[in-house]
Structures are given as structure tokens and as C-alpha cells.
Amino acid sequence: MNFIDASVYYSRLRTHFRFLYLHCIKYFTIRRFFIGILYFISVTIVGLINSLSRLLDELIFPNYKKIIVKQPVFIISNPRSGSTFLHRLMCVDDDKFVSNLLYQTTFPSITFYRMIQFFSSIDHRIGKPLHRIVDFINARMFGGWDDIHATGFNKSEEDEGLHFLSGISPSVGLVTPFLKEFRELYIPDKLDEDAKKNIKKFYKTTIQRWMYALGSDKIFLAKTVMSSGRLEILHELFPDVKIVFLIRNPYQAIPSFTSMFAEPWSVLHPDIPTKSEAYREWGEVGIAYYKYFNEQKANFSKENLVTILYSDLVSEPKETVLHIYEQLKLEVTPALLKRLDKETMKAETYSSKHSYTLEEYGFDKDHIYNELKFIFDEFGFEK
DSSP states (O other): OOSSOTTTOOOOHHHHHHHHHIIIIITOOHHHHHHHHHHHHHHHHHHHHHHHHHHHHHHHOGGGGGOOOOSOEEEEESSSSSHHHHHHHHHTOTTTEEOOBHHHHHSOOHHHHHHHHHHHHHHHHTTOHHHHHHHHHHHHHHGGGTTTOOOOTTSBOOSHHHHHHHTOSGGGGGTOSOGGGGGGGSOGGGSOHHHHHHHHHHHHHHHHHHHHHHOTTSEEEEEOGGGGGGHHHHHHHOTTOEEEEEEOOHHHHHHHHHHHHTTTHHHHOTTSOSSSHHHHHHHHHHHHHHHHHHHHGGGSOGGGEEEEEHHHHHHOHHHHHHHHHHHTTOOOOHHHHHHHHHHHHHHHTOOOOOOOOHHHHTOOHHHHHHHSHHHHHHHTOOO
């Protein structure tokens, strides 16, 4: 159900009302009640802001609809498979690509961006007090992820926040331990036709807005790990879409994925033990993504799909990026080579403090192997 045209805003209301019901009625505790109310108020307020600002886009910037999104590049993978690293490596080619900051995915409106640019210019002239406030907020909200996935409102990020607020993403599990109740969101390609029609309209007009505001003459570059379940939607929207898919050993990716996405639970839901079905449900999301990619990959032409091993990206990042450029027929410039050298030198000094094991969450190795034997066989991962 959607009360306004999807080009202005789309929100899957049943997701938000189900969240409210689960926390305030079905699994009621005082803590869950307040989490449910806070969630519902937050998505409602943000939805109203976005609806208003995007409606202003229609009046003030109607030419955004003329933007043609040509050969966009989507970096897709199971979470914790190197997509953030690869995305930030490719983002250095800002002569070619345009991508998003986190706040731009939360408030996807040209009008909102212009307001931010106006206040940012004033902020720079008076000593950056607003910048320091944003840094403080980032530290408070995202500090727990520094060793897992450093992020912030003013950092390049994937567009999952957009889908979270629209109620069409399993990332709703960031704030609820009842992820199992939202299984239809794992693969949005399998939602009903009316929902998919609205999702496609909303997403296309959102990307057009991003490109209008950030660089209409460039190629749109996105990192969107949970779009493993939206491959068909992407292909229908952009028949010439280019997909870079990263593959990591499931024994490593699944517990790391679980550790990252369940990180907020330690604060929001401390009563949920790590060795529980609730935590292991993240593993089922991961398994669903591996399977669905395997089903969908045949629908993409060889020149528009490149599969990269996580281990290759980590050991040879520059060479991996150049291989991607070669297969996708993208131009390599001297400026890009220089920037890649600089970024890969930074990567050599990085050491992750994020540790995780299958045993920590009680995952069954045999279950993962039996479900994903085709992945182990195809890519030569050891059982």
C-alpha cells in the first residue's frame, strides 16, 4: 500500500506496522515497546520529510526526469565480502563515477541536497561547527562499527538505508531480533507485481535525482550488498547494468555478516543470546543470497557481469580493480592509476580487529556446506 505516487515516495507500510505489532504486542516487553514506538516515529518523520522534499523536487527540479541512467555499475555481494573496500577503491575515479554519501541515501532529494550544500558553505566560513556536530553524531551512532565497517552520514556508503526506510530490506534486522518474521524481504524480486512496480519507479527516480544533483554526465556507481535479492529488478530497470559480484568463503562471510548486522542487538536487545536462532537467521539470509545469485547470473551477459574472489581483492586490490575495468570495458586513466596506488598503500597498513567464528553463533558447518555445496565446488573453497 502506498498513499502517494512512487516517484515521490514509496514505503511498504505493512513492514512498518508489522514491526510495531511484533515489538509492542506479540513479543511485548517495556524495552521492545519503546524500540517499536521509536522505530515507527522515526520512519514516519523521515518519510514525511522525504515526501515533502521530493514533492518540491517535482516542482523545482522537474528536469531530473530527463536524466538517462546509462550502464550503471553495481557492486553486489554477501555482506562482509569486500564490497566496501572495492567500492571505495573505485570511488577514487570520481572523474568517471558518481556515488552516494550515507545522508544522501537517507534523504534522497535534490531539494534536501541543495539545502545541505547551502548550510555547508556557511559552516566552512564560520569554523565548521556543524561539521564537528556531525562527527560527534557519527561517533555516537556508528562508533561500535569502527573495527567492522567504518561509516558515517558524511561518508560514501551503499544505498541500503533507502530500502530500509522503504520497508523493503532485511536490514530491518538491525533493530529487531525477529528477522524471521520478515523473510519475504530477503528476495524482493519475489514480491507481488504491484510492490515491484512501485519499487522500480521509486528506485529509478531516486537514482535520477542522485545523478541530477551529483553528476549527470557520469556513471552511477553503487555498492548495495543486499541487492543480491534485487538482481531481477535491477536488470529490468537497467538492461545494460554492469554487475561486479564478490564471492567469499561462506564459512567466513556468514559469521562476519552476522557479527556486523547483529552488532546493535548488544545494546537494543541484550536478552538475546548470541548462540540463538535469532542470530543464526542472518546465516539464512546469506544462504538465500548465494543461492539467488547462482540462479540469476545466467541472465547477465559476460561483458556485464564480473565475479571476483574476496581473497584476490585483498591480496591484489589494484590488479583486481584493473581486471574489473578491462572486463567491463571502462577506460583506465593515468589519474586513476595514481589514485589507486595511493589507496592501496593505505590498505596495506590496515589491520582489522574484527574477529568472528561460526561456533560463536552456533552455526552448523554441515548445514551451510549442504546448502551451498555448489559454491564450494565452483570456487574451490575447502569444506
